[in-house]
Amino acid sequence: VSTISPLRVALVGYGYWGPNVARNVAQSEEADLAAVVDLSPSRRVVAASQFPKAKICESVAQLEFGAIDAVVIATPASSHVELAAPFLAAGVHVLIEKPLALSMKDAVKLVQLAKTNNCVLMVDHTYLFSDAVIMMAELVRSGQLGDLIHFDSTRVNLGIFQPDTSVIWDLAVHDVAILRYVTGLLPKTVSATTHSHRESKHPVVASMSLQFSEDFFAHIAVSWISPVKVRKLTLSGFNKTIVFDDVASDEKIRVYDSGVDSILMSEGRNALLRYRLGDVIAPRLRGVEALRREIDCFVSSIRSAIEPISSGADSLATIAVLQAAEKSALAGGEPVKVDYTI
Numbered sequence: 001v002s003t004i005s006p007l008r009v010a011l012v013g014y015g016y017w018g019p020n021v022a023r024n025v026a027q028s029e030e031a032d033l034a035a036v037v038d039l040s041p042s043r044r045v046v047a048a049s050q051f052p053k054a055k056i057c058e059s060v061a062q063l064e065f066g067a068i069d070a071v072v073i074a075t076p077a078s079s080h081v082e083l084a085a086p087f088l089a090a091g092v093h094v095l096i097e098k099p100l101a102l103s104m105k106d107a108v109k110l111v112q113l114a115k116t117n118n119c120v121l122m123v124d125h126t127y128l129f130s131d132a133v134i135m136m137a138e139l140v141r142s143g144q145l146g147d148l149i150h151f152d153s154t155r156v157n158l159g160i161f162q163p164d165t166s167v168i169w170d171l172a173v174h175d176v177a178i179l180r181y182v183t184g185l186l187p188k189t190v191s192a193t194t195h196s197h198r199e200s201k202h203p204v205v206a207s208m209s210l211q212f213s214e215d216f217f218a219h220i221a222v223s224w225i226s227p228v229k230v231r232k233l234t235l236s237g238f239n240k241t242i243v244f245d246d247v248a249s250d251e252k253i254r255v256y257d258s259g260v261d262s263i264l265m266s267e268g269r270n271a272l273l274r275y276r277l278g279d280v281i282a283p284r285l286r287g288v289e290a291l292r293r294e295i296d297c298f299v300s301s302i303r304s305a306i307e308p309i310s311s312g313a314d315s316l317a318t319i320a321v322l323q324a325a326e327k328s329a330l331a332g333g334e335p336v337k338v339d340y341t342i
């Protein structure tokens, strides 16, 4: 039995995603959901009924910073910096929803504040804690895929038009984070084209190309206006290909031992390829909820002072890629060099 008292955690934002965080914090043996803050009276009523022991507040001003150890910020992206900064300045550890911020400048400000005040700053890149993405990373690291050739992701559905940002910051952030985590690689250039909708101030469809090296490139397609929900990632190597279908009810990960083996003959424009059509394997996934694993990681980072995998500092590279994509879209899709300088 642990003799350390549970961390006192406050949650700011009890909208769509906040309740998932609240449930996982409350279920953790190492943390207590001490308070829930939301501007909306109706959301506060729901929070109070779900978590009667938590203090329910209408603004962060009602929180006693000395009475909490950590906070989770689950409010819209444009409010992250303003809400998180005072907590970090007061020495409170912060788990912040993706994206960390909507610019490199704001993201760096939070990372530096965390460093100065010895706080853990972690970003909720939930996928990095999912069984499927952990499995993808293990498969890549085992060398089974061989040299990587191509990453392709489609993340589309009838989504909520975020009032404060585009589909790139809302959805493609997942793919960039997954891609970086699974491959350990950073793109050199990004090009993106986006499309708007008359009911949205920000782009609702985007198509991104990311060039890593001559041999490896990635495509990401995201949309809030697709009537069909697709969450499909394909990562191909010379030896094997992983397909992660997050909408599938089972066998979310499949590993194909298929591909192009060699060119048998090449004459002018005609090439005869030798294909390899091998087994398809669907590895068994562990069945742990990603957010549960993530809250455990947040707590253990605070206890051990070891940086979590999705730390604020690590997330800066993801922000740099998204910022480059936005710049490229504004320039009509021209390739933009990603600036990782802090």
Ligand SMILES: NC(=O)c1ccc[n+]([C@@H]2O[C@H](COP(=O)([O-])OP(=O)(O)OC[C@H]3O[C@@H](n4cnc5c(N)ncnc54)[C@H](O)[C@@H]3O)[C@@H](O)[C@H]2O)c1
Binding pocket: 012, 013, 014, 015, 016, 017, 018, 037, 038, 039, 040, 043, 058, 059, 060, 074, 075, 076, 077, 079, 083, 097, 098, 099, 124, 125, 126, 170
């Ligand atoms: N990790 C994931 O997979 C995932 C999934 C969905 C959303 N998100 C992220 O979670 C964040 C919130 O998204 P959402 O879809 O839950 O939004 P939402 O609009 O449904 O909920 C946000 C809530 O925050 C409250 N709020 C806003 N400003 C506030 C403030 N200053 N103080 C207190 N409460 C405030 C609102 O009243 C609302 O209830 C976003 O950053 C989003 O990108 C992450």
